[in-house]
Each structure stands twice: as structure tokens, then as C-alpha cells.
Amino acid sequence: MPSMPTAPQNEIQISEQLKTKIIQSIQSNHGWISFDRYMEHALYDPELGYYTGTLRKFGEKGDFITASDISSFFSKTLCIQFKEIFQSVARSIIEIGAGSGEFALQVIQSLSSDNEDINHYFILEISHSLRRQQYELLINHLPSHLFSKIQWIEEIPKEFEGIIFCNEFLDALPVDLIKKESGKYYRKGVGVENDLFVWKDKPIEDISSYDQVVLEDLPDNYLIEHSLHIKNWLNKITQSLSKGIVLIIDYGFNQTEYFHEQRSQGTLMCHFKHYAHDNPLIQIGIQDITTHINFSYVAREASKLGLNITGYISQANFLINCGILNLLETLNLEDRALYIKSVSEVQKLLSPSEMGDLFKVMILEKNMDIDLLGLKQNNRVTRL
Numbered sequence: 001m002p003s004m005p006t007a008p009q010n011e012i013q014i015s016e017q018l019k020t021k022i023i024q025s026i027q028s029n030h031g032w033i034s035f036d037r038y039m040e041h042a043l044y045d046p047e048l049g050y051y052t053g054t055l056r057k058f059g060e061k062g063d064f065i066t067a068s069d070i071s072s073f074f075s076k077t078l079c080i081q082f083k084e085i086f087q088s089v090a091r092s093i094i095e096i097g098a099g100s101g102e103f104a105l106q107v108i109q110s111l112s113s114d115n116e117d118i119n120h121y122f123i124l125e126i127s128h129s130l131r132r133q134q135y136e137l138l139i140n141h142l143p144s145h146l147f148s149k150i151q152w153i154e155e156i157p158k159e160f161e162g163i164i165f166c167n168e169f170l171d172a173l174p175v176d177l178i179k180k181e182s183g184k185y186y187r188k189g190v191g192v193e194n195d196l197f198v199w200k201d202k203p204i205e206d207i208s209s210y211d212q213v214v215l216e217d218l219p220d221n222y223l224i225e226h227s228l229h230i231k232n233w234l235n236k237i238t239q240s241l242s243k244g245i246v247l248i249i250d251y252g253f254n255q256t257e258y259f260h261e262q263r264s265q266g267t268l269m270c271h272f273k274h275y276a277h278d279n280p281l282i283q284i285g286i287q288d289i290t291t292h293i294n295f296s297y298v299a300r301e302a303s304k305l306g307l308n309i310t311g312y313i314s315q316a317n318f319l320i321n322c323g324i325l326n327l328l329e330t331l332n333l334e335d336r337a338l339y340i341k342s343v344s345e346v347q348k349l350l351s352p353s354e355m356g357d358l359f360k361v362m363i364l365e366k367n368m369d370i371d372l373l374g375l376k377q378n379n380r381v382t383r384l
């Protein structure tokens with residue numbers, strides 16, 4: 001079993017500074033903050049948070065790898081779907097939480113090489129340091145006529161028409177932790193003892209404020225994550241979207257699987273230099289904290305807001321429906337090394353033991369009536 005890697009000295013210093021800030025926040029809040037608040041500090045403190053700070057996060061030298069780091073076949077296949085959608089809506093994309101900027105770069109290059117002109121590629125990114133990284137990557141790799149299509153935005157433009165896309169964005173939003181023990185509900189939060197963060201629970205008097213679900217049906221000794229941010233985010237996009245498709249890719253389950261007894265202690269995970277563990281109270285600000293998505297909850301909230309939920313499908317089935325395997329066939333077989341590398345990358349995107357089944361694609365629509373290529377087979381939307 002691999003053990004937790006040791007943090008370098010510069011990272012320990014950053015972590016200690018953030019710890020001091022969070023301890024102050026806890027002390028000024030009578031010794032307790034909700035986990036939601038703690039996670040917000042840890043990931044998004046304006047200077048020292050994991051995503052807002054300057055340490056490397058993505059790729060082999062960071063903490064985790066996402067689909068566009070694995071293979072450009074991911075973005076190329078999504079472009080096939082985007083092109084079909086562009087037959088029915090304005091040719092604009094908003095990417096939310098663009099990470100390293102790799103996906104944006106690959107999409108803009110791929111659409112351009114197919115002579116598919118786009119109007120705008122908007123990026124909505126909370127982290128200034130990632131915005132800078134995205135800017136550097138995109139300005140250095142795109143000709144000026146393509147770079148001029150990109151705009152970093154603070155909010156989704158009013159009356160937006162087009163595609164809203166996000167990959168591994170929802171799993172990075174802060175969550176509350178709610179647990180049920182001996183028939184009683186508690187909100188798990190964080191306190192400080194002997195200069196260390198410790199878990200502290202507070203009883204919940206009124207569970208109706210947690211509209212996630214079914215808290216009544218939660219079996220005893222269960223813990224779940226609940227993100228109000230998801231609801232707020234859906235609200236914002238619905239208000240601004242006049243016509244279009246919201247295409248969400250993330251890891252997670254429908255409600256039945258989410259509340260499976262194997263997950264009775266929730267889905268929270270931390271990633272530190274490719275080492276995965278479940279303790280968010282250490283390595284503050286230098287490790288990722290993430291949870292799986294309850295897609296039934298997303299669907300229910302989206303539907304309350306008037307969005308049509310037309311797709312819920314595994315990443316593998318979506319990419320295969322869109323033609324990822326045909327794209328592989330276009331490779332020059334004489335370049336054996338490239339072919340073997342590409343097949344192995346695509347395998348990671350599709351294999352049920354890697355990203356193929358755990359990752360889902362959810363499609364939400366507003367004022368659209370279109371049968372998407374990516375949903376033509378194995379759409380599991382009725383299982384939400």
C-alpha cells in the first residue's frame with residue numbers, strides 16, 4: 001500500500017498560514033464552523049485556498065488527472081456533440097471551472113480545424129491563479145483570431161444562448177455533512193483542539209431546511225453530503241440561459257446508488273499528489289477535497305426551475321454514441337506508438353474500472369427540442 005507523500009516545505013508553510021486563518025474564523029464563530037464553510041476556506045480562500053492558490057493541481061506533477069489531461073479524444077468527441085447542438089442554437093460555449101485551460105484549447109483548435117466557426121468561448125473561473133494559467137496557455141497556443149473569441153467572465157451573460165459545459169466542477173463545490181445517528185440528525189462541523197482541527201457535530205432541529213431529499217428516509221448511522229451551492233448554481237444558470245443545453249460531466253450516481261449501504265459514510269475524498277484518502281482536516285489548502293454528485297438531486301432541482309432533464313448516461317456510453325471509436329480509426333495505423341498510446345488513453349476514458357461508468361453525462365435543456373447523438377443508446381434518464 002502506498003503511503004501519504006510528504007509535503008515539501010513551501011507547501012507546509014502555505015498550509016500553516018491557511019490553518020491559522022481558519023482557526024481565527026472558528027474562534028470568532030464560538031468554536032465551530034460548518035464543514036461547508038471549512039471546505040470553502042480550504043479550497044477557495046482568496047489567497048491561500050487550494051484552487052485559488054498557485055500550487056500545481058492538475059496532471060502528473062499535480063494531485064489529480066482529469067479527462068482532458070488524459071486524452072484529446074475527450075474534447076474531440078465532445079466537439080462532435082457540440083457541432084450537432086450548434087445546428088439548433090447560437091454557436092457559443094460557456095465553460096465553468098476550466099482548470100488548466102486544456103479543454104478550452106483543445107475544443108477551440110478542434111472546431112477550427114473542422115472549419116466550425118464559433119461566436120464566443122466564455123470561461124467562468126473562480127480562481128485568479130487558474131485564470132492566469134488558462135490565459136497563458138491559450139494565448140501561447142492559439143492564433144489571435146481564435147484567441148479573440150475567448151472571454152473570461154464573472155457571471156453568465158444575461159439572455160445567453162448556446163452551450164454551458166462543465167467537467168468536474170460540481171464535485172468541487174463546498175458541501176454540508178449531515179449525519180443520522182440513533183434517529184437524530186446532526187450537522188458535522190469543525191472545531192479546534194490543541195491547535196488541531198477536530199470534528200464537532202451540532203444537532204439539527206429542523207431538517208426541512210435540507211431539501212436534498214428524503215432525510216427522513218436516511219437509514220441510521222448514515223452520513224451524506226449536501227450542497228446548497230448546486231442549487232444556487234442551477235438557479236443562476238437557469239435565469240441567464242435563454243435557450244440552450246447544459247452539459248455536465250462528473251462522477252456520481254443516481255439516488256438509489258448514492259444511498260447504497262457501501263456509501264453509508266458519504267463520498268468525501270481528498271487527493272494529495274495522487275494519493276487518495278478521506279481526511280479533509282489535514283494538508284489544508286494543499287490537497288483537493290471532493291465529493292460525488294447525487295444526480296437525482298441535480299435533476300430534481302433543475303426540473304423545479306423549469307429545465308428539461310433529457311440525459312443521464314455513463315461517460316463511456318456518451319462518448320461511444322458520439323463516435324469516439326470512429327475517431328480512433330482515423331489514426332494512421334503505421335504510427336504504431338501513437339496508435340497504442342491513443343488506444344490506452346481512450347481505454348481510460350471508457351473502461352468501467354476507470355472513468356467510463358463512474359463518470360456520468362447529464363443533459364439539461366431550455367427551450368430546445370433536439371435528439372442528441374450522445375444519448376442515442378443507453379440513456380438512463382428514467383433511473384434518476
Ligand SMILES: C[S@@+](CC[C@H](N)C(=O)[O-])C[C@H]1O[C@@H](n2cnc3c(N)ncnc32)[C@H](O)[C@@H]1O
Pocket residue numbers: 051052058066067068096097098099100124125126127130166167168169172173
Ligand atoms: C476539479 S477542477 C476541474 C477543472 C477542469 N474542468 C478539468 O476537468 O480539468 C474544478 C474547477 O472548478 C473551478 N471552480 C470551483 N468553484 C467555482 C465557481 N464557483 N465558479 C467558477 N469556477 C469554479 C476551480 O477553480 C477549478 O478550475
